[in-house]
Amino acid sequence: MIAWRAIAAATLLVTGPALLAGEIPPDARRSGYAFMGPDTRAMQDDDTANPGMLFVLDGEQLWKKKTGSADRGCADCHDDARTSMKGVAARYPAFDKALGRPVTLDQRINLCRANHQQATPLPDESRDLLALSAFVAHQSRGIPITAGDDPQLKPFVDQGRDLFMQREGQLNLACTNCHDDNFDKRLAGAPITQGQPTGYPLYRLEWQTLGSLERRLRSCMTGVRAQAYDYGSPELVALELYLMSRARGLPMETPAVRP
Amino acid sequence: CSASANELVPYTIVGDGIPASLTGSPSDATRGRALVLARTTTCILCHSGPFPETRFQGDLAPDLAGAGNRWSASQLRLRLVDASRFNPDTIMPSYYRNDGLVRVGRNFAGKPILSAAEIEDIVAFLATLRD
Ligand code: HEC
Ligand code: HEC
Ligand code: HEC
Numbered sequence: 001m002i003a004w005r006a007i008a009a010a011t012l013l014v015t016g017p018a019l020l021a022g023e024i025p026p027d028a029r030r031s032g033y034a035f036m037g038p039d040t041r042a043m044q045d046d047d048t049a050n051p052g053m054l055f056v057l058d059g060e061q062l063w064k065k066k067t068g069s070a071d072r073g074c075a076d077c078h079d080d081a082r083t084s085m086k087g088v089a090a091r092y093p094a095f096d097k098a099l100g101r102p103v104t105l106d107q108r109i110n111l112c113r114a115n116h117q118q119a120t121p122l123p124d125e126s127r128d129l130l131a132l133s134a135f136v137a138h139q140s141r142g143i144p145i146t147a148g149d150d151p152q153l154k155p156f157v158d159q160g161r162d163l164f165m166q167r168e169g170q171l172n173l174a175c176t177n178c179h180d181d182n183f184d185k186r187l188a189g190a191p192i193t194q195g196q197p198t199g200y201p202l203y204r205l206e207w208q209t210l211g212s213l214e215r216r217l218r219s220c221m222t223g224v225r226a227q228a229y230d231y232g233s234p235e236l237v238a239l240e241l242y243l244m245s246r247a248r249g250l251p252m253e254t255p256a257v258r259p
Numbered sequence: 260c261s262a263s264a265n266e267l268v269p270y271t272i273v274g275d276g277i278p279a280s281l282t283g284s285p286s287d288a289t290r291g292r293a294l295v296l297a298r299t300t301t302c303i304l305c306h307s308g309p310f311p312e313t314r315f316q317g318d319l320a321p322d323l324a325g326a327g328n329r330w331s332a333s334q335l336r337l338r339l340v341d342a343s344r345f346n347p348d349t350i351m352p353s354y355y356r357n358d359g360l361v362r363v364g365r366n367f368a369g370k371p372i373l374s375a376a377e378i379e380d381i382v383a384f385l386a387t388l389r390d
Contacts, residue, residue, distance in 0.1 A: 170367040171301065171352045172360055181350075182319050188304045189315040226362045 020161070022180045024194060026249055032193040032258055035183075040205070044257040052134060052203040052255025055127075055210045059135025062128060068119025074132070077116060081139050089137035090145050090252050093241045095152045102156050102241050106133050106212060107232060124231040130201050130210045137200065137254035145198065145252060148245025160242025163235055169226030175239075178220075190259075195220075197243045199256020210255065213240055267357060268375050270340065276333030277340060281355070281375035291384025294377055295323070301352070301372070302381075309388065320351065327388040335382045339373070354378060 019025060033041065047053050063074045063081055078084040093102040096111075103111065109132050110121040122129035148157045164175045178187070179195035186192065200213040207215075214236050218228035229235040270277050280286070295302045296310060307316035308323035330338065337344055342351035354373040363369075373381070 166361060168361040168363075170360060170363050170370075170372055173350060173352070177350045186316075186318050188298070188317050192319075221362075222364065225364045225367045227364045 020165075022176060024180060024246070029196060029247060029250055030183075030194055031196050031198045031247075031250055031253065031256075033199070033253060033256065035191045035193045036259060040257055040259055044199075044253070050203070050255060050257055052201075052210055052257060055131045055134040055201070055203075056138045056255060058127070059131035059133070059138075062132050063135055068113065068117035070116065070118045072117050074112065077112075081136065085136045085139040087140050087143045089140040089254065090143045091147050091149070093147060093153075093156075093237055093244065095150050101234070102153055102237055104214075104232075104237055104240055105136060106214075107237075109133060109136070125212060125215060130212065133212070134201050134210060134255050137252065140252040141254060142251050144249050145244055145247045148241055148248070153241060153245075156238050157242050157245050159235075160238035160240070160245075163239050164242055164246075169221065169224035171224040173224045175220065195243065196247045196250055197240065198247055198250050199253035199258070201254065202256040202258055204258045206259065213243070267355060267371060270355075272337060272344070273333070275337065275345070276331060277336040278333040280379055281336070281340075282379050284376075284379075286376075286379035286383040288380070288383040288387050291380035291382070294373075294381050295384060300377075300381075305351070323385065323388055325388060325390040327386045328390060330385075332382055332386050335385045336378065339378050339381060 033044065036044075043049050043051075060081075066073045066076070075081070089105055092105040092108065094108070095101070096103045096108075106124070106129055109129065113119040113121060122132070167174045167177070175195065178192050183192050183194045197213050200216075201210045203210050204216075214231050217236060217239055218231075221228040229239075268281050270281055271279065294300050295308070296313060298304075298315075302323075303310070303313070303316045305317040305320040306323050307318060310316065326335065338351075340355040341353040342349045343353060352372060355371045355375070355378055357369050357371050
């Protein structure tokens with residue numbers, strides 16, 4: 001009986017939430033990597049050519065560096081990131097009990113700075129935050145995404161899905177119009193992908209730098225001439241969470257490279 | 260005067276079109292072609308057409324070649340003003356509309372995507388697309 005229940009519970013976990021019409025079934029999910037040309041793929045695949053790896057190396061230094069009035073480094077509490085941070089990014093955004101809501105990996109890093117290092121928060125998109133976040137997420141490279149499985153997150157995943165389906169901006173387009181209904185097509189000649197968030201923070205050739213998932217989402221919103229949500233806003237976190245749950249099972253690629 | 264810049268000129272839908280020009284003044288197909296190709300007008304994000312000079316064309320929507328055979332000027336005008344009249348689920352934006360939209364960016368709020376004169380120039384150009 002107990003064994004049977006465990007199997008039933010496991011089955012529930014792997015099937016995940018029911019799909020709405022138009023949503024991409026698990027076996028059809030493809031990372032942005034699958035849409036890229038051979039040169040960009042080669043750049044991502046070769047750590048010596050991947051510009052994102054410079055940020056990962058910076059992050060490794062910051063991991064060890066003592067900072068804040070607590071004069072502690074991340075390593076003083078978390079020790080070797082290769083074991084302590086393995087798989088962590090694959091389940092972020094994660095529910096924070098104290099706050100009662102999901103937090104992104106970047107927010108978690110800044111919470112550790114505030115609560116455990118007594119240091120000031122690192123600004124959004126700052127080099128140090130991207131470097132730390134790239135270093136932590138790199139420890140999950142190859143690990144399948146499971147974010148959103150925690151049942152406490154359900155209302156937030158649902159909120160993110162609603163935002164994904166909502167038409168907005170002067171062009172009146174929803175994320176789903178491009179990333180569910182029209183991937184594999186071309187927008188002004190550029191391939192549209194499924195918008196899977198597998199590689200963040202990632203190096204975009206167009207940006208000439210590493211950028212967060214929130215930066216990407218804000219530029220899609222600006223593209224449809226909508227007022228982009230602020231960094232760290234509940235809406236962006238919910239969208240990020242929905243995107244991660246929508247990518248369930250795809251392996252993490254951080255630091256990915258995209259055109 | 261600037262206060263009325265965002266106000267839409269009234270138009271009358273007859274059948275599946277808007278037979279009367281939005282401006283009442285002559286339109287310019289050459290300017291219309293340039294507008295269709297301009298990135299900010301957004302048409303070729305989705306459409307392709309007989310535009311050999313650019314490879315930045317989309318394929319989310321039908322090729323515009325021959326649009327002037329398939330549609331009258333009246334139909335083209337309504338299509339641009341409000342494509343959702345033809346297909347309520349269309350992804351093609353309504354180019355002459357300034358309300359009922361969600362979270363429009365600060366710089367665009369209250370304004371239609373195109374002006375009445377721009378719509379007329381584009382209609383004039385599309386009407387010339389005959390194969
Ligand atoms: C003084 C101890 C301490 C320091 C220093 C510290 N952390 Fe943490 N960290 C924690 C604790 C404790 C938790 C569990 C959540 C909590 O209670 O804040 C945690 C949680 C985390 C998590 C989430 C792990 C999970 O499984 O969800 C990440 C990622 C993380 N820390 C990264 C960092 C980084 C990066 C730094 C340096 C910028 C850092 N931490 C500095 C104590 C620390
Ligand atoms: C008009 C089409 C369009 C709309 C609407 C749109 N996007 Fe995008 N999006 C793109 C294009 C084009 C790219 C760059 C190429 C790619 O990765 O698909 C992109 C990239 C992305 C990526 C990066 C994928 C990767 O591999 O790194 C994510 C994630 C994403 N979009 C999510 C969203 C979300 C969330 C929304 C709604 C808030 C949205 N998009 C709205 C066209 C769109
Ligand atoms: C976001 C995508 C998108 C944009 C931008 C867009 N369209 Fe469309 N358009 C479509 C789609 C999709 C259709 C197919 C019918 C439908 O869904 O309404 C269409 C249909 C048309 C048609 C009828 C096609 C035919 O011959 O059957 C014309 C003409 C047209 N569009 C012109 C334009 C012009 C001119 C612009 C720019 C001012 C424009 N469209 C911008 C998506 C778009």
